Amino acid sequence: MHIAILMTNTDESDFAQRHPNDGQKFADVIHAVRPNGQVTVYPVKDGVFPPADAVYDGWIIGGSPDSVHDASPWIAQLFLLIRRLVADAQPIFGACFGIRPWPWRWAARSGKIWAAGFLG
Numbered sequence: 001m002h003i004a005i006l007m008t009n010t011d012e013s014d015f016a017q018r019h020p021n022d023g024q025k026f027a028d029v030i031h032a033v034r035p036n037g038q039v040t041v042y043p044v045k046d047g048v049f050p051p052a053d054a055v056y057d058g059w060i061i062g063g064s065p066d067s068v069h070d071a072s073p074w075i076a077q078l079f080l081l082i083r084r085l086v087a088d089a090q091p092i093f094g095a096c097f098g099i100r101p102w103p104w105r106w107a108a109r110s111g112k113i114w115a116a117g118f119l120g
């Protein structure tokens with residue numbers, strides 16, 4: 001199993017720096033249940049995205065204090081990636097910010113959305 005974690009948390013406060021980042025937190029959870037599982041973290045909030053043809057066993061989109069309505073270039077690029085993942089029927093889990101970019105019509109086409117529980 002190989003999971004991609006899309007790190008979207010832009011909080012760089014002193015508090016945030018004293019704790020593991022979201023990429024590490026999600027990786028720890030995965031390794032707790034799948035010790036041999038692989039994870040690759042992409043700090044998309046810094047403009048670091050997976051290759052255009054990347055395929056993983058699953059994708060995690062984390063939380064962020066940013067809004068999906070912000071004009072940040074990384075958010076627009078994330079929307080394009082999500083559209084491709086949905087079109088390719090790749091499994092996606094969204095947490096907090098990670099579910100907000102999803103127009104629910106994509107769920108109807110893909111048949112499934114996971115957001116801290118199964119929604120469809």
